Amino acid sequence: MLRRVGPSLRHFLLERKSSAGYSSYSSEEKMSRPVQARRLEGIDKNIWVEFVKLAATYSTVNLGQGFPDFPPPDFLKKAFVRALSGENHMLHQYTRGFGHPPLVKILAQFFGKLLGRDVDPMTNVMVTVGAYQALFCCFQAFVDEGDEVIIIEPFFDCYEPMVKMAGGMPVFVQLRPKAPKDGQLMSSADWQLDPAELASKFSERTKAIVLNSPNNPLGKVFSREELEFIADLCVKHDVLCISDEVYEWLVYDGKEHIRIASLQGMWDRTVTIGSAGKSFSATGWKVGWTVGSNRLLQHLRTVHQNSAYHCATVAQEAVAQGFQRELELYGKPESYFIQLPKELQQKRDWLVQSLDAVGMKPIIPEGTYFLVADISEFKSDVPDVPDSDEPYDSRFAKWMVKNKGLAAIPLSAFYCGAHKNNYNHFIRFCFAKEEATLKAANDILQKWKREKTSP
């Protein structure tokens, strides 16, 4: 029960007469303030609630929300079935709260190899309910009221409300597009941080910076130089780095994903976050993890044991087996972590062609399964409404799903309120889709173009 104001309970117990039937008291005093806690202020809106509903209602081709429309690989599905139906029915019961032992052990092995250091499964790894919950634990563990957290725009939209819910102050710094070479399509590599601008965002109140590489929504894969610059600032200002690397395997054109925790001075101040949903095309399993020093992870454990505590056992068991297979096949062509980006690169190129052909200007992503396209030359069907509160791209995306059945997400969704109109003529497509889906998208776009150009 919750009590807000009023005389003590004992006082009322003494006054209490025995009762039968319902109380004759009526609630005379209305709640003098809202029933909800202040930490929810300003974080109730959520782009996904709206756009997922729109896609469910109107779309015939959904390139909006980021999830594959193809299944997880067979070996993973089989592992799940083995776990749930095997002799060991205890896999349907609680496992270790901080992570199912087989899973944390294999993650420690795997990431130890990738980071080039000893990673202890019990103290340097914690499993979470998706990378989403890992992010939540980080903000709750390290961001106090008044702490500043640097967020690079465009950003995965949950960072801002999570920082606010923790009482922190988000400080935004934008990736700025440089014009591509003549005749070439823009690449996500052309969106860059201005070093002086980034440096200026660090203050004595800066507690952490959130890094997301490969970046959702742009698909940018931060280069070694860019990461070293960020790392130097972190060390200089003694700031934590929350490194969201859920798309770590989805890098194209031979690019390398570099883990910032492996750079000089960074292991002790970085929490690296990963996702089974993205690594194994099983977003609905909600298994994620954090890797970092015990000094940081001990506090994530405290948050976790007081919020969710355990993650589903069966899913963790299956993911552990998936990682076991990947460890054995690491670097080999049959590795899923090699096959998946190879397939996705083809899909990326296909969508790039598709969009380019109709006059939407794609920004070629170096990583992730998202692609952002500039619609400024395509947008004529949806008129500009001056003085409208809603950014143009949001209205465009809503119009497009309702009238063309094609779902995408407006780029302004990935900017803070003050900057939403800075980049309001881009939309984000997800290309982790079957060929048939991408073809259907192409058909819609082609038909649309024909309708626009024919008299």
Next chain:
Amino acid sequence: MLFASRSFCCLGIRTYQLRTDLLSRSIKLSASATMTFRHKNTRRIEGLDSNVWVEFTKVAADPSIVNLGQGLPDISPPDYVKEELAKAAAVDRLNQYTRGFGHPSLVKALSQVYERVCGRKIDPFTDILVTVGAYGSLFSTIQALIEEGDEVIIIEPFYDCYEPMVKMAGAKPVFIPLRYVFNREELQVIADLCIKHDTLCISDEVYEWLVYKGNKHIKIATLPGMWERTVTIGSAGKTYSVTGWKLGWSIGPQNLIKHLQVVHQNTLYTCPTPLQEALAQAFGIDYKRMDDPDCYFYSLSRELESKRDRMAQLLQEAGLKPVIPDGGYFMIVDVSTLNVDLSDVDEKQPYDYKFVRWMITSKKLSAIPLSAFCGPETKRQFEKYIRFCFIKKDSTLDAAEVILKNWNKQTA
């Protein structure tokens, strides 16, 4: 009390000012010195790091120990529940994200079952939130509705997470000891107080189906004036003996649940899809037989009642005094009659903690100390009690019987 809550808020502001002073001094210090300061945890989790389960669940990993400690079944979930999960996992779409606030087929199934139980309309989309276990529901409810300056009444003994969760929300727990089981009259007293003081009720009913003969579980939300101020929490883990699925739910009026949904969309967003689908199907199966004694909700309860009786007998034969529960699958026992002298062990620890550790090592039997479920003032009052879990297969109870029978035969 009004005065007390205002002064509590003032204390919070002074603490913040002090901290900013510290911050401005710290930038003059060297990087290595500030490193310790910067990497400090937030205030909200200060003092919340210890947890009874971290110590006592390690025991579960040792097969030589008869584990009657942590509340998890070692009986198998019903076959049809496992089959539904296999079916769900085979559908491609069900391995990807579903609706954040709860998979549609699951919230619809829950609304069906609970409409029948509560005798009122429950909207599956606005009145229900699916969470990561009932634990996640407790967290979402507390984060949504409780904040610094609030007081929260917790009835002792209590499931241990309530206290740290209330503290993490910045509020103050107020403990009231329980003297007897809630019957309708007692619930009515609580309801009357809630209405009079315009307070909310967070009703943890995870064991709602596990009530034994002669008892009836009454949902406080069904008492007049209570629906609009109550969040009722349930658990798939306890309902279907699948604690490892970590699915729970909060049910209540839209004007409360909507705030839980905001917390949820900012904490983990969505729960695993195939598990939710399987649970929806299982609820569908049992909803159809809610008038039938074979319904799992009732058959599990009957199975557990006989285990309860057996457990009580074993303990009584060993000279112990168990408190016979009317519901749930735990039994509290007063162990003082065994006269185990642990005075040479760490004085600061409550007796029951020492007793359980000693029992695990020397008798290979585990339980949980009851003082883990008590507030700071009452821990010493309950330190002669330990808690056994009896949702265990026959062979586990057989093994416990052997230990208890041999207990008195061994010399101290």
